[in-house]
Amino acid sequence: MHSLTEENYLKAIYRLSQKGLDKITPTALAEEMSINAASVVDMIRKLSDKKLINYDKQKGAKLTAQGNKIALDIVRKHRLWEVFLLEKLGYSWDVVHEIAEQLEHIKHEELADRLDKFLGYPEYDPHGDPIPNAKGEIPSIANTLLSEIEVGKTCQVTAVKDTSAVFLQYLEQLSIKIGTKIKVLEKIPFDASMAVQIEKDVKTTVSKKFAESLFVS
Amino acid sequence: MHSLTEENYLKAIYRLSQKGLDKITPTALAEEMSINAASVVDMIRKLSDKKLINYDKQKGAKLTAQGNKIALDIVRKHRLWEVFLLEKLGYSWDVVHEIAEQLEHIKHEELADRLDKFLGYPEYDPHGDPIPNAKGEIPSIANTLLSEIEVGKTCQVTAVKDTSAVFLQYLEQLSIKIGTKIKVLEKIPFDASMAVQIEKDVKTTVSKKFAESLFVS
DNA sequence: TAAATAAATTAGATAGCCCTAATTTAATTC
DNA sequence: GAATTAAATTAGGGCTATCTAATTTATTTA
Ligand SMILES: [Mn+2]
Ligand SMILES: [Mn+2]
Ligand SMILES: [Mn+2]
Ligand SMILES: [Mn+2]
Numbered sequence: 456m457h458s459l460t461e462e463n464y465l466k467a468i469y470r471l472s473q474k475g476l477d478k479i480t481p482t483a484l485a486e487e488m489s490i491n492a493a494s495v496v497d498m499i500r501k502l503s504d505k506k507l508i509n510y511d512k513q514k515g516a517k518l519t520a521q522g523n524k525i526a527l528d529i530v531r532k533h534r535l536w537e538v539f540l541l542e543k544l545g546y547s548w549d550v551v552h553e554i555a556e557q558l559e560h561i562k563h564e565e566l567a568d569r570l571d572k573f574l575g576y577p578e579y580d581p582h583g584d585p586i587p588n589a590k591g592e593i594p595s596i597a598n599t600l601l602s603e604i605e606v607g608k609t610c611q612v613t614a615v616k617d618t619s620a621v622f623l624q625y626l627e628q629l630s631i632k633i634g635t636k637i638k639v640l641e642k643i644p645f646d647a648s649m650a651v652q653i654e655k656d657v658k659t660t661v662s663k664k665f666a667e668s669l670f671v672s
Numbered sequence: 673m674h675s676l677t678e679e680n681y682l683k684a685i686y687r688l689s690q691k692g693l694d695k696i697t698p699t700a701l702a703e704e705m706s707i708n709a710a711s712v713v714d715m716i717r718k719l720s721d722k723k724l725i726n727y728d729k730q731k732g733a734k735l736t737a738q739g740n741k742i743a744l745d746i747v748r749k750h751r752l753w754e755v756f757l758l759e760k761l762g763y764s765w766d767v768v769h770e771i772a773e774q775l776e777h778i779k780h781e782e783l784a785d786r787l788d789k790f791l792g793y794p795e796y797d798p799h800g801d802p803i804p805n806a807k808g809e810i811p812s813i814a815n816t817l818l819s820e821i822e823v824g825k826t827c828q829v830t831a832v833k834d835t836s837a838v839f840l841q842y843l844e845q846l847s848i849k850i851g852t853k854i855k856v857l858e859k860i861p862f863d864a865s866m867a868v869q870i871e872k873d874v875k876t877t878v879s880k881k882f883a884e885s886l887f888v889s
Numbered sequence: 890t891a892a893a894t895a896a897a898t899t900a901g902a903t904a905g906c907c908c909t910a911a912t913t914t915a916a917t918t919c
Numbered sequence: 920g921a922a923t924t925a926a927a928t929t930a931g932g933g934c935t936a937t938c939t940a941a942t943t944t945a946t947t948t949a
Contacts, residue, residue, distance in 0.1 A: 460936065482896060494937055496898060501935095512897080512944095544786040554780050561774045569761040677906065699926060711907050713928060718905095729915095729927080 459560045462529050464498050465507060468516055469526035478515035524591065531587040533559035534580035535570045541581045548581040549623035583614025583633045583670060597670035601637065602663065609638040610671035617668035629653060637671065676777045679746050681715050682724060685733055686743035695732035741808065748804040750776035751797035752787045758798045765798040766840035800831025800850045800887060814887035818854065819880065826855040827888035834885035846870060854888065
């Protein structure tokens with residue numbers, strides 16, 4: 456059996472590889488997990504011994520089929536619990552993550568599937584991230600950023616790239632949620648900020664950082 | 673902050689004091705938690721230092737007001753999660769306990785209250801145990817055993833004293849659940865077993881051990 | 890390429906929670 | 920009351936996951 460800590464490492468490796476990192480180094484993992492690189496090296500050895508990852512100084516760390524299965528299962532549970540917390544318990548989307556971080560480690564054979572059924576087989580979590588199904592298949596992922604949309608075009612929010620509480624609260628304040636329509640009115644060359652119109656009413660200007668933190672389609 | 677392990681100790685002390693033990697000794701706790709007495713002594717010191725219990729060689733271990741509050745909170749969460757697992761996820765009453773044993777340690781300020789509301793403020797868990805409310809008040813507890821019911825009388829199951837999976841599965845097999853009516857037909861002096869009638873139909877004989885494992889009213 | 894910097898690894902510790910074995914203290918029993 | 924048995928405690932470790940400080944190995948940069 457694998458520990459909560461091992462699960463968190465596997466999930467972090469999964470996350471980094473999803474991010475498109477070519478090489479997952481101890482330093483990158485240490486940064487990602489806010490942990491010391493020396494500790495990471497220890498755990499890399501442990502996970503390698505357990506055949507959950509392959510580690511190679513040249514290629515970095517890679518999940519094995521087995522490791523990937525575990526990581527995907529944790530991600531599935533994490534996102535399902537987030538849906539539960541938001542839809543059933545009425546939590547807001549800037550708090551569900553930290554609680555799901557604990558809930559994802561609850562172990563019981565049928566738990567994910569039962570939760571999935573109870574929630575009506577949701578495809579995306581509250582932040583727009585895709586939920587792997589029971590077979591480990593993942594719905595397609597958004598990859599266009601708001602910053603890439605041309606002036607005059609209207610797009611629709613599909614997911615948040617940055618899931619920090621501060622950003623989510625700011626979105627809340629602007630009444631932006633998954634599905635919200637945003638029209639790009641102007642791009643300011645000076646600092647790459649954007650003038651946008653949110654749904655019908657509100658016009659505002661958002662920063663480059665902001666425009667690079669929202670996925671749209 | 674207190675750890676998962678500390679919470680389990682506090683809960684065990686709470687459980688033993690509810691059982692009416694006059695003196696909670698290291699040995700009793702060790703037995704209750706399937707742990708070595710030497711380990712218990714370590715933790716008793718730790719919990720004493722944290723003022724969560726008072727320990728006295730003469731009087732044994734006693735929860736302080738603060739310790740009691742934590743224990744009660746864990747018990748509340750445990751029982752609420754059991755209701756959730758049974759009613760919302762469709763688990764049977766012989767499995768909910770082990771999963772709730774993990775879920776009870778999920779930490780978030782409003783979690784218990786939100787769950788409570790979502791479940792419709794249940795008063796009892798699937799085994800008939802009372803659920804402390806937000807103020808820490810506990811509904812009255814069943815204390816009459818089936819074995820104490822006189823011949824000819826009919827009673828109703830209010831709770832199970834033994835919550836082991838084997839017992840719960842046996843009850844399932846006999847179609848006995850919380851609320852089931854049982855009539856005592858005969859008491860056999862030889863081994864203190866009892867002939868009973870379950871609801872209208874089924875007549876069967878149950879052992880002394882069985883009759884002392886069911887609470888009725 | 891040699892020097893400087895950065896990354897990876899090793900060495901050595903610590904904290905939490907558990908164990909076995911030995912010892913001390915208390916409770917029984919003869 | 921002395922001997923025996925049981926309970927509580929101490930001593931000494933083990934394992935996991937973390938850290939800091941040193942060292943080794945790679946990568947940059949001048
Ligand atoms: Mn999340
Ligand atoms: Mn986690
Ligand atoms: Mn239970
Ligand atoms: Mn527990």
